[in-house]
Structures are given as C-alpha cells and as structure tokens.
Amino acid sequence: AQSVTQLDSQVPVFEEAPVELRCNYSSSVSVYLFWYVQYPNQGLQLLLKYLSGSTLVKGINGFEAEFNKSQTSFHLRKPSVHISDTAEYFCAVKGSGTYKYIFGTGTRLKVLA
Amino acid sequence: EAGVVQSPRYKIIEKKQPVAFWCNPISGHNTLYWYLQNLGQGPELLIRYENEEAVDDSQLPKDRFSAERLKGVDSTLKIQPAELGDSAVYLCASSYDTRELFFGEGSRLTVL
Numbered sequence: 001a002q003s004v005t006q007l008d009s010q011v012p013v014f015e016e017a018p019v020e021l022r023c024n025y026s027s028s029v030s031v032y033l034f035w036y037v038q039y040p041n042q043g044l045q046l047l048l049k050y051l052s053g054s055t056l057v058k059g060i061n062g063f064e065a066e067f068n069k070s071q072t073s074f075h076l077r078k079p080s081v082h083i084s085d086t087a088e089y090f091c092a093v094k095g096s097g098t099y100k101y102i103f104g105t106g107t108r109l110k111v112l113a
Numbered sequence: 114e115a116g117v118v119q120s121p122r123y124k125i126i127e128k129k130q131p132v133a134f135w136c137n138p139i140s141g142h143n144t145l146y147w148y149l150q151n152l153g154q155g156p157e158l159l160i161r162y163e164n165e166e167a168v169d170d171s172q173l174p175k176d177r178f179s180a181e182r183l184k185g186v187d188s189t190l191k192i193q194p195a196e197l198g199d200s201a202v203y204l205c206a207s208s209y210d211t212r213e214l215f216f217g218e219g220s221r222l223t224v225l
Contacts, residue, residue, distance in 0.1 A: 032212060043117070043204055043216035044156070051212055090155050099144065099197075099211055100169070103155030 002027040002093045005106035013081055014112050021076040021107045023091035033074040034092040034101075035065055044090060050074065051096075061085070086111045115139065117217035117225045120204050125223045131193035138186070145182060146189050146214065148204040156204055157164030162188065192222075200224045 007022040025031065032051050036044040048059025055067040065076045074091060091104040126132050130148040138145050143151040143164050148156035159178070161169040164185035173180065177196070182188040192199055 009153075034213075036216075041218075043119075043218045043223060044206075044214075045216070049213060076190070092155075092213065096211075099161060099208075100158065101156075101214060103157070104154050106153070 002029075002031065002095055002100075002102045004091050004093050004102050004104040006091055006107050007108050009105070010108045010110065012110045012112055015083055016080050017107065019077065019078050019081050019085075020067070021089050021091075021109065023074045023076065023104060025072050025074065025091075025093040026088065027072075027093060027095060030096045032094045032096055033065075033067060034094070036076075036090045036092060036103075037061075038088045038090065038106075040087075047076070047089075081109070081111045083111050083113060085109060105109050117205055117207050117215055119203075119217035119220050120221055122218060123221050125225065128197055128224050129194040131191065132195055132222060133189055133191045134203050134205075134222075136188045136190070136203070136217060137207030138188070139209075139211075139215055141216070142207035142209045143185070144207040144208045145188050146208075147188070148179060148206065150202040150219070152201070158169055159190070159203075169206055193222045195222070199225050 003026045005024045013019045034049045035047040038044045048057045050057045050067045060062045088106045094101045115219040145162040147159040152158045158171045162182045167205045180190045202221050204219045
C-alpha cells in the first residue's frame with residue numbers, strides 16, 4: 001500500500017520569492033508521483049509527473065520537482081512565485097502497476113503582494 | 114479536445130433528499146473515477162470503472178450511494194437519502210492509461 005504526507009498545510013510566501021512544497025511518500029513497490037494544482041472552485045489540474053528516468057521533472061507554470069528515492073520525497077519548487085500561483089497543491093502517488101492514486105491532504109500556497 | 118464535464122456544478126438540498134451527479138469523460142478514456150473531496154482534504158476514491166464494469170467500489174458507502182456507467186461512457190453518481198455529512202465536492206476523473214488522471218471541475222454538494 002502507498003501513502004503520502006504533505007508536511008505543510010499552509011505556506012505563505014511573498015511574490016517573486018522562491019517556494020518549496022514538501023511531499024513524502026511510502027511504498028513497497030515502484031511508484032509514479034504527481035503534483036496537481038486546484039484553484040478555487042475548480043477541479044485538479046496536473047502540474048507535473050514522475051514516471052521514470054530523470055529525477056528532475058519540469059512542469060507547467062515554471063514548477064519543477066525532484067524525485068529522491070532514498071528520502072522517499074518529491075518536493076515541488078518554483079524559483080519565483082506570482083500572485084496567480086495562489087492555490088491548493090496536492091501530491092499524489094500511485095503504484096506503477098496499479099490504478100489507485102493516493103492523494104495527500106494538500107498544501108495551501110498563498111502568495112502575498 | 115473537450116475535457117471531463119460534470120454537472121451540476123453546485124447543488125443545495127435538504128437532508129434526506131436524493132441527489133444525482135453526472136459525468137462525461139474525455140472521449141476514448143475507458144477508465145472513469147469518482148472521488149470525494151471533503152473541505153481541506155485531498156480526493157478520496159469512491160469508485161473506479163473500466164468501461165461498464167465497476168472494478169473497485171470498496172470505498173463506496175453502498176447503503177446510500179450508487180453509481181452506474183451505462184455503455185461505458187457517461188456515469189451517474191447518486192446519493193439517496195443525503196445526510197449532512199455528505200456535503201463535499203464530488204470529482205469525476207478519467208484516464209486512458211495508468212499515467213495521468215484528468216479531472217472535471219467537480220460538483221459541490223451542500224446538504225442543509
């Protein structure tokens with residue numbers, strides 16, 4: 001079975017500052033990892049995903065994440081945030097041979113002017 | 114290409130009333146999911162379909178919830194009767210393989 005822990009429920013950051021949203025997972029099998037973003041009153045939109053290969057994954061809107069197998073982490077980063085990045089961010093894990101996605105509880109990113 | 118379409122977007126009902134949500138997945142996506150998202154939480158799987166077959170409904174509260182996916186395309190999720198604790202967002206998602214989920218905008222239910 002897989003599980004996901006998002007260590008920060010809320011992250012306030014000033015505009016143009018860097019940000020890191022943390023995600024740790026546990027699994028006994030190889031995994032796929034995902035970050036989704038949810039804007040108010042909308043569904044989830046895929047930011048990026050790790051399936052295999054390079055451990056540094058680049059996504060939309062300038063976000064990137066690094067898969068660290070030894071630390072079982074998949075932290076999301078952006079070097080300079082914008083007001084429009086204010087949203088809820090969800091990390092998710094899935095066993096590579098399964099259809100079951102496990103989502104974290106989310107991190108609310110609030111970008112301050 | 115059209116995304117996953119859900120309706121209604123918002124629904125307010127009295128407790129003990131029935132309610133139904135509809136989902137039209139992306140064309141060609143054989144796998145369809147219904148998720149429950151409580152306030153401040155991540156999505157939790159209710160049911161997964163492969164074509165017409167419900168292959169994982171272990172988390173669906175079958176005493177009051179039901180779902181169907183006739184002809185392997187559209188799907189309907191029903192709650193009867195609704196309880197106060199059912200207030201949440203019901204998300205539909207679809208996929209064509211195991212590598213990505215595509216979500217609809219969700220149906221927000223308020224039970225009074």
